[in-house]
Amino acid sequence: MTVNNSMRFCNLLAQMIKEAPQLNHVKFYTALGIKKPYFYDILSGKANPPPPERQFAMLELLNPTEEQRELFFDLAAQERNEVPADIAEMLKNTKLRKELRKEIDYRNLLKNGDCKDE
DSSP, X not given: OOOOTTOOHHXXXXXXXXXXXXXXXXXXXXXXXXXXXXXXXXXXXXSOOOOHHHHHHHHHHHOOOHHHHHHHHXXXXXXXXXXXXXXXXXXXXXXXXXXXXXXXXXXXXXXXXXXXXX
């Protein structure tokens, strides 16, 4: 899959539905239990990507590749201004959170207000 910086969630979703031979738009939004207007607002980019629970349900129907799944979560998170849903789910694990916090330079974080990729 070729991806450029202008790729949006709605474009990826449309592509993934088109590539799913067992699905069409009606089957997709019906299986998700969402209304037609909301679905088309998502597909057109008028509505933000859906919340995490709905993202997981969408992926269950779409059976994506690993690359598509990662991009799906990343684009949804970027447009929702959230942590990707798959990562947020993993962060529910207390042990993992403790391990991640061991790597945080709190002096730098608190001084600058954010962590930048190195």
